[in-house]
Amino acid sequence: MKQIIFNNKKIDTSLFLQMENLALSLSKEREAFLEFDFQAYYDNEEQKITISHFWDTKEFQEQLAGLKTDVYLKALGNKHLSNFDEFKNMLQELQDFPLKSFFTQLYVLLEDLRLEEQIIGLRPGTKKLFETRRAVYRHHFESQLKANTIRNFPTDQLFCLIYLSLTSSSMTYQTSDLLDELLSILFAVYEAKSTEDISSIVFRVSQRLGSSLTQDMINIYFGYLPLNKLSSKNEKQCEAKKLANDDEQSEIEDRDSEDEKLSTWHRESKNNDKDDNFLRFEVESGTKTGIKANFAREQEDSDQAIGNAYGSSKQSEQRQSTTTDNPDQMNSQNGSNQNQYGKYNSGVTINYLSTRPQLIDEKKQYSILSSIVSKDVKELRKTIEKTIESKKNAPSDKYYGRLNKNWLRLFTEEKPKLFYKKNTESKELDIVFYLLIDCSGSMYNKMDEVKKSVVLFHETLKQLKITHKISGFWEDATNATKESKPNILHTVIPFYQSLHHSSGPNIMQLHEEEDNRDGLMIRIASEELSKRSEKHKFLLVFTDGEPSALDYFQDGIIDTHEAVKQARKYGIDVIGTFIEEDEIQEETYQLMKNIYQHHFLVAAGAEDLRLKLKPLLKKLIVRSIV
Template sequence: MASVNRFIQFNNETLDTKMLHQMELLAGALADAPYLKVTTRKLMEVRPSESAISISVFWKHRPKHIERNGYKSDIYLLGAGFWRYFNLRDWRRFVRMDSKLPSLREQLLLCAEEFRLSEKVAKERPGTAGAFSIRDQVYTVYHKGQFQQNRQKGFSADAFLNAAYLRLRGEEVGMNDLLEPLFHTWSLLFDARSTKDSIRVVDQLMMRLEYQLETDMVHTYYTFGDSAEKVPPFHYHEGIEAERAENEEEIETIEEWFQSWHRETEISETAAMEFELERGDSQLAEGGREEQGDGEVQQTAKGNSAGDHIEGNEEEDRQMDKAPKTASGKFGSANDQVVYSESRIGIKSDAQPLIDLWRKKQAPFVRALLKELKKRITQRQESVRQNLNAGRLSKNLMPLIIEERPKPFYRKTAPSKELDAVFCLLIDGSASMIDKLDETKQAVLLFHDVLRSLNVPHEIVLFYEDAFEASDASQPNYFEWIHKLEDGNRDHAQAIASMEAHEDNRDGFAIRWMSNRMKKRAEKHRFLLVFSDGEPSAYNYAENGIVDTANAVSEAKKQRIEVLHLFLSSEPITDEQAAFYRMMYGNKSVSADSLEQFAEQTLRLLKRTLHLVIQSA
C-alpha cells in the first residue's frame, strides 16, 4: 500500500473526490447519461470506450472559485455542448483528409468548436455564463503568455493558434503581414451554426497556412480523445444468428457514440447468460435433460435449523467459495477487470495461549463497555405510564366526566428488544500491514468479543489483491472469511490469529462487495468498518483508486450503510493524511496514532455506534 507521504513533494497531490463526484453528477444530468464517468487528464477529452469524459488539470493550483468554475466550464462544454451539437460524421471526414499541418488543422477546428459551443450553451443555459466568463478570462491570460513565448522561440504554428483564440475573444495581437489577412477569414466563425460551418472556415485558412508555414505545431492545446474511427466491437456467440447490417446507420453525435459503447458493454456482460438461456446446459446428453437425473449424487450438505454455522460447513465453504467470479460492470468501472474469490481463512496453528493473553488484557475494557451498554438498554425500557394525552384509551373513563382536563390514555411497557444492528469489518490485507499485524489482530478480537457478548450479528473479512498475478486483463482479488453472519456467536479467535499480510489492496472494490451483501439485511442500523493503514494501492489503481473508494463510500451511504474508517498508523497522523482520509470517508475517519491505540480506537468506534443503536431503539 502506497503511503500518502510521497518522496517528491510536488507529486504529493490528491484529488478532491467530493468535487469530482459532483462534476460526475453534473455531467450525467446534462448529458442524460447516468453511466457517464468523469476523470482528470491534461486536456479535455471524450473517451467512449471507458464511458468517460475527462476534464483538464489546467485548473489545478488556482483559487478555489476559479478551479471550481473552470471544471464546471469543462463539464458544460463536454456534457451540454460537444455531447449533442458536435457532428461526428463531419469530424471523421475532416480528419481523414491529408494535410501538411495536421496538428494545427485539427486544433484550429477544436478551438473554433469550443467557441461556437460555449456561446450556444451559454445562450441555452444562462446559468452557465458565469463559468464561461471565468474560463475566457483565465485562458486569455494563458494564451497571451503562450503567444509571446512561441513567437520568441519561432513556433509560428503555435503562435497562430494562440492568436486565433485571442481574436475570437476580441483581443488584438500582432502577426506578420502575411498571416494577418487570414484573421478576416477566421472572423467568419462568429456566424458559424454547425460543425460543417467551422470546418469550412478552417479549410479556407489551411490553404494559405500550408503555404506560409513550414512546420506543424509543437504543443498541444486541444485534443479530441478516442479516435472517432474507434467503434465498439460486435460480439457473436453461439445460439444467436446475428449479422451486422452492411449499410449500418452512421453515428452522428458523441451522445450516440457513447451510447453504442455503453450498450456493447452491457451486451458483453450478459452474453454468457444469453447463451445458456438459448442453448441450455452444454453438458446435456443427446437424450435430453432427464438423463442427467440418473447420475450419482455429486455432493451433500449439512444444515442446522437454529441457523448457527456448524463445523461441517466450514470445509464446504473452503471448497465452494474458491470458484473465481468476475466483477465486470458490478463494482465500478475501475474494477472491471477484477476476478475475485471467497474462502474461509486457513487456520495456521494453535494460538490459544496468545489469544488467552490478549483476552486477559482486554477483559476490563470489555466488561466496562458491556456494563455501560446494558445499563443504557435497561434505561430505555419504559414502565407503564398512566394519565397521558395520547396512547391507548384506558377502561376508566370517569376522568372524562369529573375532570376539567382529562387524560384517559396510557402506554404499555415497551418490550425488550435485541439490538437492531449488523456490523461488517473489512481488514486491509496488504503487505504494509505486516508490522501492525499483532496489534490489528488484538483490535479485531476485541471487536469480535464485544459483538458476540451482545449477540449482534457481524462479519469479519480480510481482503487483498495478488500483485504478482495482476495484469491488464485480470486482477485477482481475494476475500478470506474470518467470521460470517451465518456463524452466529461461534468463537473465531483462532481464525483472527491466523491473519497474514499479502500484497495490494483495492479498497473501493472491497467496500462495494461488502455493501452488496449488507444491503440485503433487514436491520435498521448497518455499519461497515474498514481497517487500513494507507491509501488504496493496486494494479492500475492509483489516482482512480482514491476516486473509486470515495464513490464506493458515497454509494454505500445511499443504501443506508454507515461506513467508518480506522487508519492504523505506528506514528502520529499528519494534517495532510487526516485531510486525505476525510476526503474519502468524510468525517467518519479516525486514526490510531500508535500501535497501542488500535484496540482503544476500536473500542471507541464500537461504543459510539452501539450508543447510537440503543438511543434510536
C-alpha cells in the same frame, strides 16, 4: 495499499459524481460515462466524455466552472451541436498536415468557441461559467506566450496570440502582418453556424499560412480524440461514394512515385460568399479503377502500442457469486455477471477463503493481545451494560401506573401524563457488525497493531453477545490481468462463529498480502449485511490509504465512494478507519471525506487507532439500544 496520487491530485469524488450526473443529463445516453484525462474530448464510439486535469490546480470556483464547461462542450456541444462525423474526419485528415498539431488544436479551439456561443444561447445560465473559463485560459495563455517567446517556439507563440486575440474585447497584443491576415479569417468563427464552417475556416488559414512556419507546436493546449480513434474507420466510412462520372479505367497505370505529387487536402467544401477557389480535390469526382476497396488493412504492431498508450474502456461481464459462512467451503467465482460489482470492477473474480485449523503460536499470540485489550474491553462492557440498565429502568409518562413525583405538568399541560410504568422487559441490542480489514502489502508494518483493534472489537462484541463478522481482503496482483482480476475475501470469523469462545485466534490468520479493491469488497459485504434481520447494521473498513489495484488507480476512490453511498441506501452505516503512517496529513482527511463523507476517523499510527476505536464502538452500540 500504497498512496496513489493521480497527476499529483486527489480525486474529489463528490465533485466527480456531480460532473458525471451533469454529463449523463446533457448527453441523454444511458451508456455514456465520464473520465478524467489530461485533456477534455468526446468519444462517440464508446460514448465517453473526458474532463481535463488542467483544472486540478485552480481555485475551487474556477475548477467547478472549468469542469462544468468541459462537460457542456463535450456532452452537449460535441454530442448534439456538432456534426461529429465531419469533426472526426477533419481531425483525421489534419494528421497529414506538416503542422498537424497546430491545425488540429486550432480546429478544436474554433469548434469550442462556436459551441460556447450556441450553448450560451440555449442556456443563458452558463454565461458566467464560460466567462470564468475564458478568464482562466487567458491568464494561462498570457504566461505561455511569455514562455514560448523566451524559448523561441514561434508556432506555439502564434497559437497563444490567436487565442488571446479571439477572446479579447480590444487588440492589446503585438501583432504582425501575418497575424492580422489570419485574424481576419479567424474572426469568422463568431459567425459560423456549423462544424463545416469551422472546417472551411481552418482550410483558409492553412492556405494563407502556407510555408511561413516550419516547426510544429511543442505543447498541447486543447485535447482531441486519441490517434487510434482517428485512424479507425467504421463500415460506413469505408464505403466508397458514388462517383459523379461513371467512366472506368481500363487498367492500372504504372507511375513513377518520384514524379507523383499527392495533395494533402482531400476534402469537399462549399465556397464562401467571395467565391474563393480553395483548390480542393473533389473526392466525389474521378475515374473508377481496378484497385480493390472496402477492405481492412492488416493489424500492425504499432496499433497495440497506441491502444495501450491511450487505453480503452470496455464493460465486461461477471458471474454472480454466492456468499457463504460455511468454514468447510471455499468458493471461487469465474466468468461474469454484467455490472454486478460496478463499472470499475470489470473482469473481477471472487475467491471466498475460510479459516484453517488454529496453530499453537496463533493461540498464544491471541492470548497476549486479548490480555492487552482486556481492560478496555471490561470498561466498554460495563459502560454499555449500565446504559442498557438505565434504559430499562427509565420512567415513561402514562395515564396510569405509578404516580410521578413531577406534578408541575398538572398546571402546565391540558392532559398531563402523571404516571409511569417501570419497564420489566430488557432492552435488546439488535445490532450486527461487519469488520473489513485491508490486507494489502503496505500493511506489513501495521498489521500486528491493527489486530489489537480487531481483538478489542471482537472481545467486546462477544461479551455483549453482538453478532459480527471479520474478514480480510486483497487482490492477487501477481496473477491479475485485464481480463481476470482474482480477489480474495478471507473470512476469519463468520457470523455464526462470532460468539464462540474459541473463535478469536482465527484473527491471527490475517496477514499483509498484495493489492486492494475497496469498493468491490464494500459492495459484497453490504449486500450480505442487507439480507440480515438486525435493525442496526454497521460496516467498518480498516485501511491505510487509497484503493490500489490493476486498472483501479484513478477510479478506485470514485468506486469506493459509490459503494459506500449504495450501502447507506441499504440502511447500513459505513465507517472508514484510516491508519496514517506518521503525522496526520490534511490531504488524508480530504481523501476520507471524499469517500466516507463525515463517517470516518483518522489515526496517527495503529496504537492511536485502537484508542480512538474505543469511544467509537461505545457510541455506535449505545445509540442503537432500543
